[in-house]
Amino acid sequence: MSDIEIGRAKRARRAYAFDDVAIVPSRRTRDPEDVSVSWSIDAYTFATPVIAAPMDSVVSPRTAIEIGRLGGLGVLDLEGVWTRYEDPEPVLAEIRELEQAVATRRLQEIYSAPVRPELVRERLAEIRAAGVPVAGALSPQRTAELHRTVIEAGVDLFVIRGTTVSAEHVSKREEKVLNLKEFIYELDVPVIVGGAATYTAALHLMRTGAAGVLVGFGGGAASTTRRSLGIHAPMASSVADVAGARRDYLDESGGRYVHVIADGGLGTSGDMVAAIACGADAVMLGSILARADEAPGGGWHWGAEATHAELPRGTRVHVGSAGTLAEVLHGPAHSSNGHTNVVGALRRSMATTGYSDLKEFQRVEVVVAPYQGTGR
Numbered sequence: 362m363s364d365i366e367i368g369r370a371k372r373a374r375r376a377y378a379f380d381d382v383a384i385v386p387s388r389r390t391r392d393p394e395d396v397s398v399s400w401s402i403d404a405y406t407f408a409t410p411v412i413a414a415p416m417d418s419v420v421s422p423r424t425a426i427e428i429g430r431l432g433g434l435g436v437l438d439l440e441g442v443w444t445r446y447e448d449p450e451p452v453l454a455e456i457r458e459l460e461q462a463v464a465t466r467r468l469q470e471i472y473s474a475p476v477r478p479e480l481v482r483e484r485l486a487e488i489r490a491a492g493v494p495v496a497g498a499l500s501p502q503r504t505a506e507l508h509r510t511v512i513e514a515g516v517d518l519f520v521i522r523g524t525t526v527s528a529e530h531v532s533k534r535e536e537k538v539l540n541l542k543e544f545i546y547e548l549d550v551p552v553i554v555g556g557a558a559t560y561t562a563a564l565h566l567m568r569t570g571a572a573g574v575l576v577g578f579g580g581g582a583a584s585t586t587r588r589s590l591g592i593h594a595p596m597a598s599s600v601a602d603v604a605g606a607r608r609d610y611l612d613e614s615g616g617r618y619v620h621v622i623a624d625g626g627l628g629t630s631g632d633m634v635a636a637i638a639c640g641a642d643a644v645m646l647g648s649i650l651a652r653a654d655e656a657p658g659g660g661w662h663w664g665a666e667a668t669h670a671e672l673p674r675g676t677r678v679h680v681g682s683a684g685t686l687a688e689v690l691h692g693p694a695h696s697s698n699g700h701t702n703v704v705g706a707l708r709r710s711m712a713t714t715g716y717s718d719l720k721e722f723q724r725v726e727v728v729v730a731p732y733q734g735t736g737r
């Protein structure tokens with residue numbers, strides 16, 4: 362890929378966001394009802410390639426159950442209010458009502474309460490009792506401490522999610538650090554890990570034995586990572602790079618397929634379609650699902666980065682309401698802004714371009730065509 366000159370001492374690679382790419386219809390068309398949007402990882406098959414991001418504004422035990430019944434996978438944040446407070450509803454209500462000027466400081470205080478292992482077990486048991494797949498997420502920093510509790514509680518999929526995750530963290534201060542390769546091979550459940558934003562970082566994570574890699578770095582609606590740290594990963598290029606790592610690792614490993622999951626920059630159904638066209642197997646949605654009537658954020662959206670005790674890299678944002686979870690995922694849509702019937706939009710895009718399943722659709726032709734519209 363060609364690069365550009367920033368100045369005499371620095372060159373940069375050109376990269377693209379989902380807004381910068383568009384899909385080109387170039388084959389026969391299909392009936393949308395003939396298109397399959399199902400997705401499988403390890404022994405689990407889902408009717409839609411949608412994973413709900415482990416964020417307190419998106420996933421509660423109740424919404425995880427509902428998302429599972431609608432064909433997706435809800436991932437509970439096991440370091441969120443649901444595992445810190447016996448009754449988190451008053452806490453969530455307070456977060457929704459906070460004045461913006463004090464929101465970050467108060468979020469830091471709320472999330473300073475300790476994670477309680479008994480609540481981890483209780484919340485996961487609630488989801489399991491509903492008969493849907495159970496998934497929970499920990500940050501890399503808390504994985505070594507709490508993973509036994511999570512595994513014993515009976516998760517089907519274990520997510521290790523951070524702003525960026527490497528195969529082996531290096532620290533002069535910590536005697537015991539998380540070596541993902543050793544850790545993953547000791548577990549009996551499939552692990553999804555990330556974020557990664559480059560070919561090399563993703564390839565290293567694939568070599569740890571992960572079943573899936575999350576692609577993204579500070580690209581979510583509630584993230585201020587670029588403003589705080591100057592770090593950002595344009596998602597179309599990142600997904601395509603990591604899909605390249607998946608292809609090469611498939612050859613290197615003799616046929617082991619690692620799933621690529623886009624996690625960030627997914628504000629509309631069009632972004633979701635672009636992610637899969639660039640090579641993603643599934644998408645992890647935050648702000649889109651935070652707009653559902655049932656979302657615990659009640660129209661507000663925030664992530665773990667916003668609660669960091671020393672350097673918050675996120676904020677609480679108002680996203681409003683778009684409809685029920687069923688309408689957000691499967692419609693019917695009553696607006697054209699790409700916030701509802703996102704699975705239907707994916708199905709129609711695949712049908713319009715003539716592809717019958719997600720793996721085929723990853724081969725669709727794309728062009729660089731920066732988005733000039735409004736209404737995002």
